[in-house]
Ligand SMILES: *Cc1c(COP(=O)(O)O)cnc(C)c1O
């Protein structure tokens with residue numbers, strides 16, 4: 124029986140319904156006291172679906188840290204709710220228009236798992252996005268400068284297939300929208316979402332780019348491999364965004380393994396994000412020097428296709444800019460000195 128023939132509830136929805144959302148339920152599975160957890164969950168909701176939960180090997184491991192609330196979330200005194208001023212860049216609610224040619228449409232406020240480090244922590248798990256969709260589509264329709272629509276959220280794949288298909292078709296019907304892009308964590312956090320039906324509906328609205336979000340090699344399983352393979356087989360170009368996270372992937376060897384493995388999944392690393400200064404995430408912050416050192420480690424040691432751009436999203440709404448290790452050692456009138464990935468200097472003549 125294929126998924127489309129199966130009875131009422133798709134498997135991924137059934138799994139979602141079994142998510143752990145309370146401190147008591149989590150404490151029932153692991154040896155921990157529910158009280159401090161419950162306090163965090165009252166401010167920032169928890170949702171860990173059974174698939175992602177099954178990836179945890181032991182408390183405190185890189186999967187655990189991404190999914191399980193930490194008392195440190197309530198102790199963060201430096202972060203702000205909306206450091207990128209996204210609300211100020213929203214011409215209509217649920218749409219962010221910061222760059223000239225592309226917009227982000229927050230298609231859902233829901234996710235298959237609530238990442239503890241989420242940049243949209245202020246809104247994820249809160250309100251319904253559905254009512255806003257008509258206004259967002261209308262804005263895009265009357266703004267010819269918009270050539271690309273990025274569906275984000277929350278997770279746009281939390282929409283039911285019919286809602287997602289309708290949204291994509293409405294966007295596809297707008298002549299000046301040349302590119303569609305989906306940013307989703309679900310091939311990683313609940314790969315059962317990538318059904319034959321979903322792949323078919325995405326294939327039908329090409330050109331569509333798909334950026335996944337993997338943070339650690341432990342997230343790459345037979346299931347997530349299969350989800351990526353189905354999308355790639357349908358001709359959908361896959362990229363990956365990774366967030367640099369203390370205690371998860373702030374390590375050159377871990378990042379090396381992650382990026383190299385993603386390439387074997389036909390997923391091309393796109394961005395490595397410096398964590399935004401969002402309230403409740405300070406315990407994940409990694410110094411910029413360390414991020415640069417990781418990029419420097421990757422360059423030259425793995426395929427150039429596997430080296431992501433290390434991006435910082437400027438506080439105040441300035442947009443994303445890349446941070447790059449410095450390879451220019453000196454600039455002279457007739458030659459420059461450059462260093463290679465092994466730190467050896469080379470002379471490059473300007474004549
Ligand atoms: C990240 C982002 C985009 C997409 O940027 P790319 O560099 O094209 O991936 C678009 N709009 C906003 C507001 C963003 O934050």
Ligand code: SF4
Nearest residue numbers: 234237238241277308
């Ligand atoms: S899936 Fe994305 S939007 Fe949802 S909680 Fe994780 S980082 Fe945030």
